[in-house]
Amino acid sequence: MNERRLSQIASDIVHGSQCPRLRSFCERIGREKRAAYRDQTYWAKPVPGFGDPHARIVVVGLAPAAHGANLTGRMFTGDGIGGSADFLMSAMHANGLANQPYSRSVDDGLALVGTWMLAAVRCAPPDNKPAPDEIARCHTHFLAEAQALTESRVYVALGRIAFDACLRLIGETTAVPRPRPAFAHGAVVRLEGAPAIVASYHPSRQNTHTGRLTPAMLRAVFKTAASIAARPLTSDRTRASVPTSQTPRGARARARI
Numbered sequence: 034m035n036e037r038r039l040s041q042i043a044s045d046i047v048h049g050s051q052c053p054r055l056r057s058f059c060e061r062i063g064r065e066k067r068a069a070y071r072d073q074t075y076w077a078k079p080v081p082g083f084g085d086p087h088a089r090i091v092v093v094g095l096a097p098a099a100h101g102a103n104l105t106g107r108m109f110t111g112d113g114i115g116g117s118a119d120f121l122m123s124a125m126h127a128n129g130l131a132n133q134p135y136s137r138s139v140d141d142g143l144a145l146v147g148t149w150m151l152a153a154v155r156c157a158p159p160d161n162k163p164a165p166d167e168i169a170r171c172h173t174h175f176l177a178e179a180q181a182l183t184e185s186r187v188y189v190a191l192g193r194i195a196f197d198a199c200l201r202l203i204g205e206t207t208a209v210p211r212p213r214p215a216f217a218h219g220a221v222v223r224l225e226g227a228p229a230i231v232a233s234y235h236p237s238r239q240n241t242h243t244g245r246l247t248p249a250m251l252r253a254v255f256k257t258a259a260s261i262a263a264r265p266l267t268s269d270r271t272r273a274s275v276p277t278s279q280t281p282r283g284a285r286a287r288a289r290i
């Protein structure tokens with residue numbers, strides 16, 4: 034059932050064209066290509082989510098990279114050895130959420146374990162900066178996939194835009210307090226009756242190359258997510274506590290996407 038719905042949603046995503054600016058950017062990148070990939074055929078279309086249809090953990094990124102998922106057609110795949118995809122997959126693999134510590138091509142054998150991966154925006158945006166109206170339009174796809182992932186227990190939000198998208202998603206069915214929970218690396222948001230959100234800095238090269246996000250920091254984020262996902266449903270979704278945003282000490286710096 035999940036598989037059929039997700040497959041239909043993937044088709045809807047791939048054939049969408051609601052954001053002309055982004056669609057034409059993806060196609061132009063696919064025509065012009067980066068020199069290192071000139072022999073490859075770019076996907077150059079919107080990118081659907083992928084992973085385990087029975088996922089308890091949903092990883093939410095910002096958007097496909099122009100020469101990453103826009104090249105390969107799979108989220109967090111193809112931005113080069115040691116890029117964001119490898120950084121992310123290494124942390125997931127360390128927590129048993131992926132069968133290998135790298136993600137480089139659609140035929141590299143990667144399988145996610147109890148985890149689904151998607152992005153707040155499905156078309157690669159210029160300078161990795163989608164416009165607010167583009168984020169809003171693409172939310173429909175996030176909502177559709179989230180509804181099909183009926184066993185999801187926790188969202189791992191990579192960066193502020195993903196975090197805001199998760200709050201918006203949860204707000205569709207659950208009251209989100211005002212002021213809204215703030216983004217901070219390591220923050221955990223739990224609202225009654227909804228999956229938890231674990232926030233992380235985005236594993237962009239800008240963040241990983243400057244040490245803002247280290248491998249240990251991202252491994253810890255997935256350890257927290259895996260721990261929440263492993264709890265029995267009743268003790269998580271039916272919490273009677275006041276909604277909270279818990280931020281570890283020393284992790285209050287704001288994110289750079």
Ligand code: SF4
Nearest residue numbers: 049051052079156171
């Ligand atoms: S960004 Fe989302 S809504 Fe806009 S065209 Fe791409 S898939 Fe469609």
